[in-house]
Amino acid sequence: MTMIANLLVGLVAALHLYILVLEMFLWTKPLGRKVFRLEPDFAEASKVLAANQGLYNGFLATGLAWGLLAGKLDVQLFFLGCVVVAGVYGAATVGKKILFVQALPAAVAMAAVLAA
Template identity: 75%
Template structure:
């Protein structure tokens, strides 16, 4: 069960690292525009905001990896909780899909970690 918790948490961290790359480096590129359904004009106008958003996703990924490597369960639970809150907020303000892409994997990892 512990191994499953580690794998799920690592997957959430990798997902947020992917968000960092999309938002900081690919926002105005074809892949970034496709993923987020952006027009070239909107992508260009919002790229600084997206980069900031990507940076925060990188902090979440780093915190989760820190929890797995050195911080232990309390640190990992804290950062999983942050991801869940961000996912719920994003689902409420941006789109429901965020609930399933961001919050659900983190909630699953948190439940498994608590049961481990």
């Protein structure tokens, strides 16, 4: 069970690393605009805000990687909890898709960590 929990935590970390890349470096590029369904003018006007969001996603990914590499379950649970809260807030304020893309995987990983 520990291997499954570690895999799930790693996948959540990888997801947030991917989001970092999308928000910090690809926001105004075709892939970033496609993923977030952005008009070119809006993407350009909001790129600094998106980079800031990307940085925070990087902190989440780094915290999860730290928890994994150090074998610290409390650190893993803390950062997974942060992802769940961010996902629930994003679902309530931006779109329900965020609940399934961000919060649900983190909640599943959290359950796996607790079960392991």
